[in-house]
Amino acid sequence: MPDSVTASVPVRRSPRDWTVDTAFFLLAVAYGVLTAKGRGQADLGLGVNWWYVEQLAGVFGCVLLWLRRRKPVEVAFVLIGLSVLFEMVAGAMLVALFSVAVHRSPRTTAVVYTASLLPVVSDVFIRPDAALPALHFFLFGTIVQAGAVGWGLFIHHRRKLLVQVAAEAALRAEQVQLRAREEVAREMHDVLGHRLSLLALHAGALEYRPDAPSADVARAAGVIRESAHQALQDLRQVLGVLRAPAGELPQPTLADVHRLVAESCAAGMRVRLLKEVPEAAPDLVGRTAYRVVQEALTNVRKHAPGASARVEVTGKAGEGLRVEVANAADGGRPTGQAAGDAAGQGLAGLAERVALAGGRLEYGPAADGGWEVTAALPWPREA
Structure with missing residues (x-):
């Protein structure tokens, strides 16, 4: 249960998100007002003027945009349905199309864009513009909505490219780190293998000749001590590659x-x-x-x-x-x-x-x- 409750909590908007969402909200309001036409010409027969209903639909559509980050496809379909009847929702619908293109796959965007052509068709047949031929009006609406979708797709692919570049950079860094580790392992094998083989040789001689003269034993013990000391020095030099560039390390x-x-x-x-x-x-x-x-x-x-x-x-x-x-x-x-x-x-x-x-x-x-x-x-x- 705690997981489901946590999952339902919306992600907090950053200051940048608030700025972007507010700007889109204001643009949707301005676009809806400028593109509305023929208001007040129809009456619903209930004593309510169509102009007031249009305004309420426009306000509802613009407010609905604040949910577009959580449910972009659902918001887009609701606004498309409202745009068939109410022109003041057109600006909010364009913003919703843009959001779908940014946050969803191109296939989903294509489906939503196809559905968004219904309001354009309804404007041509239900609310024709006397000053603009039907074909021109249809092309204008199609191009405007395609522009919003195209802009969103551009941002969508740009974000994917940035993620891919970041992933490739991380992979290259991992490969460089792996090569560095292999180099350190190779150096340790070469250096310590040489030193330890000398230690094994002298220790084997002492084991094979326990009755050797004390001078020979002392000399072999001295060589073992010196070889062990040198092995530690070589190991410090090799491990120094983890803290310093390879060019600064002494190389044979x-x-x-x-x-x-x-x-x-x-x-x-x-x-x-x-x-x-x-x-x-x-x-x-x-x-x-x-x-x-x-x-x-x-x-x-x-x-x-x-x-x-x-x-x-x-x-x-x-x-x-x-x-x-x-x-x-x-x-x-x-x-x-x-x-x-x-x-x-x-x-x-x-x-x-x-x-x-x-x-x-x-x-x-x-x-x-x-x-x-x-x-x-x-x-x-x-x-």
């Missing part, structure tokens, strides 16, 4: 590949780096190449412990940049299918990153039973 470059390889070697990996790039690569190309090497070395540590790795970065402007990371099958177990299954999500994300840079990523088993990751990145000469 191609020159940082040396540091990446050095960290892997310090963790006990055997990594050989061949880097032949005669000049500094563009930011996007260098950053993407760094992420390729980072993800590939992380997968080697996770899925081929003890395997040696080879990192090659070659290229120059105008020819493109080629990044190749491969490991031989000399670790604890082969890396081919196992690495492909376990690291599929990381490699899939890496392929998306490379594609965004305009490049191509390929990965799969090598001829010697190891695993290869190869990225070809564009490097325009003008860059």
